[in-house]
Every structure is written in C-alpha cells, then in structure tokens.
Amino acid sequence: MKEVVPTPLTPMERMQRQRLGQELLKMNKSPPEGICVSRNSDRYDLLEANITGPAGTPYDGGVFNLQIIIPEKYPFLPPSIKFVTRVYHPNIDDHGRVCLDLIKMPPAGNWKPTLGLEGILIAVRMLLEFPNPDDPLMTHIAEEFKRNNENYVTKAKSYTEKYAQQ
C-alpha cells in the first residue's frame, strides 16, 4: 500500500486558507446580528451558516440554514451559497439558490476579493428584509410581491413556520 503524502501547500494556498480561518475566527468572536458561521465537517471548503429571519419580515422567528462552498480559488472566486432551509422569496429558488450580484464574478456580478464572508452573509440577510422583485429568480413570487403583497406575506410566513423551525 502506498502512503499518501499530502502535497505541501504553495504560499498562495496557505494565504487563502489563512484568510478564511481569520474570517471565521473574527465572526465567531463578534458575530454580526443574526448570523452564525461554522465549519461543518473535516472538509476545509464546506461551511454551514444560520441566519435568523429579520424582525418585522415574514421570515421573523425562523432560523434558516445555509450551505457555503469555498472554491479553491477563494478569495479570487466568490463563495457559493445555498439555502438548505426552504424559503418563499422572489430571489431564492426551490433549490435554495440565491440571486445576489455580490456572489457572482464580474462583469455580470459584483464580487470582489476585498469582500468577506461576513459582508456576503449580511447581504443575504438584507435580501430577506428587502427582496428585489426587479431581478427575480422566482418570477411568480416577484409578481405576487409587487401586485398582491398580502398573499406573498402570508405564504412566506407559512413557509417560515413550516420549514424554518428548529
């Protein structure tokens, strides 16, 4: 049997991991409001996040789980973010994909390496508070949000009660 020798990290790779570690450490010490990030498993690149529904929104009272995958090239590529908990929202689809320009590469998106996970997660929480129906992922929810907001609120609340409870 051959012994598996891990290839030593290049300085760049070391820097990339160190930066992520630093971000996680900081967020654990002084987490932003309603946000928690943790490493899920032994895998370096797989993170788990919880976001509480902002007060005064139909998501209030829910805790939403997210999966974050850190690409090998992070921070030169944006992290991928996915809602594990089901959410009724114009910018979040049935598979939990989030439509947010900050987590797409330019020129289509606005990701920059100076942004961190913290900023991205705050933006995701903001998105729960202020949906963007003009750039929807779920067109029918966006329509409903604009034209029949009461219905939207009721449905989003019922999803929160059904899926986002611990």
Add this chain to the structure above:
Amino acid sequence: MKMEEDTELRLLFKYPLISKTSKGGTLIYKGSVYVKEEYYEITITESSDNNFTLTLPEELTPFKDEIDEVVTKLHPKNIEIVLDAVSSFIETKVPSNKLVDHSDTYKHILYEYWDFTRFYLNIKSSCLAYDLSKVDISTLDQAGRQHAIQVSFNFYDEDLFSITSSDLPQGNLFKKSSSLKDIYDQFLAAVEVFQPFFDLMEVFDRHCWVLDPERPKRSHDYRRIWIEENFSVIITVNPSDVSRLPDIKFLGPERSVDKYRDALNANLCDWDPSGGVFSGILSLLGLECFPQKPAASARGSDLLLEDSDCSICFTSRLNNKLPEVVCNNKSCEKHYHAECLYEWLMAVNARRLFTEVVGQCPNCEKNIACPIPK
C-alpha cells in the same frame, strides 16, 4: 330696473372689493372676497344665459371641484348668490392658514407640569423643553435602575399627553391622557410590572458572554449568548411574564444544534422557574453555567484587518513581504501584495501592459496598476 339697482347696491355693500366689467355679452366680476381675516382673489364670468364660470386662487385649487359643484347645484340667478356660496364654502370647509392660539393649552401644560413635579417624590429627573413641546422624565426603580420616558403633547386632542418614547419593552401599551400624573402613574406601574424582567436581563448580562445586542437596552427582550466555539443560543423571554417558557433558538453547526436541542427537548417537561428563571434556563439547556467572556487581552484585536494589511489576503506578510501596492485614490489607499492583486486582476481579465497589469482597485474601482510578480 329698480330691482337691479338694489342688487347692485347690495353687492357693493357685501363685496366692496369686487368690480364689474362687461365685455361683449359676458359680465366679468373680478376682485377679492374677505373671509375669516383673509383675502381670496377670484374672477367670475357670467355669460348672457346666466352661466357662471369661476377662476380661483391657488390656495383654493384643491377645492375647485367641490366649489364648482356647489355653485352649479344652486342654479344661481345672479352673482350675489354665487359669491355667497363661495364665501360660505370657504368659511366652513377651507382650513385657515392663520396660527391657532394655543395659549390655553400652554397654560394647562405648565400647570400640569408644576403640579406633577410637586406631587411625586420618586422623580429622578424631569425636564420640560424650552419650546414646551415635550417633557423628559426619569425615575429609579427599587433596584436603583434608571428608567426614562418622553412625553409629548397632542395639541388637537383632548387627551393632551402621550408617551412617545420609553426604554421599556412593549412600550406602545400606554394610553393617552389629559393628565400628566396619570401618564406618570402608567409609567411607574409598567416599571413595576417589568421588575422581574429587568432583574433577569441583568443576570444574563452579568453572567454570560452576550454577543448580541452589542449594547443591550432595557427594552431588549432577547440575548444571544456564546456557548462554545461557533455555537450560540438566542433566548427571548416574555417581558410581562418571565416565568413563561422562553423562546430558545440555536445558531451553529448542525451537530451542536442537534445535541443541544435533544437536551432541551428532554428537559422541557421539567421547566421549573420557581428556583429562579436563570437557573431554570440553565437546566433547560443542560448547562452548569454559561461560559464567561475571555479577558480582553486574550481575545486580541477585534479588527479583521489593520490598515496596513493586504486587503485581499488580510495579512501583512506574504512570503515574508509586506504589501507593496497602494491604491492611488486618496479616499481608498488600500494596501495589496502584488501577488494577491495580480491574481485578482488576471481573474477579471485585466489588461497587461509590458511589466504591469492595469485594472480596477477591488475596493474603490478606480484604476490601479500592479507589477507582474516574478
């Protein structure tokens, strides 16, 4: 003919500022009417078949449709009826721009305030604003905690006083009142009711590492408490009855959440706040005590990166080199390692120029040049 002269005279008496001219078959009345100490400039034309058309001043435009309707309904025979209708409409329906005299209300406020400050002994501080628009009042509760309210005056309401801000939870339960004493009594009663709540929150703040709210106010009914690495719990209590089972939410990795939720579910039926709500919550979670905040020196700096660190890798030394590229934009001036910035600029297809790459600063988006690392 006599009749007509009478009308003309009466018109002159009643509306002396209206002048009459005729042009072809139409009569034009122009001038102003004087209602409630204000002048309104109007022009009315009367066609030969007794049709009246009104031109109104700007301040009456919002009422134009209403006035027109009133006039047409009357089927007026002469100008006097039209002018009467317009004047009475202005008098009854149009609010005056003149200042309303509030001196009685002010007297009432001053009296109430004087009476209030002499009546109570437990006022910590009270301050009536110079413009008599509000009062700030504070008191100390039995544990020596200070509580404050702001009382504003509703000049158009019989119930003159209302509490517009307070540091109490559920602060919107107060009723308006015509008496300042009544308002203060409501406030004292609320402070009394919330005593167990304030006590409990103080215990949390003293014995736990509270992550959120950063600076708890008396009105905050929740605390996010650090339990272990990456794992915290949000406890929300009912301010009016702290012995009610609090709402508990866990934030953290699934395995920790599962572990604590199982413990919580097992302990739920034993919820017993009689020995103290705080220890009740601890046994709900299966904990002996909440971990304390580490001393400040052990935590190190709260900042994610210092100004002189590279804004991409968040460290100062990469390959033992300090960041060597600085953004030229005065309001940005972020530092970067050439390696880090190069890697990013190439990722977004920046232009290569001889020994440099030119692109945009990832922070301020102004142009930035980066030497190509060897």
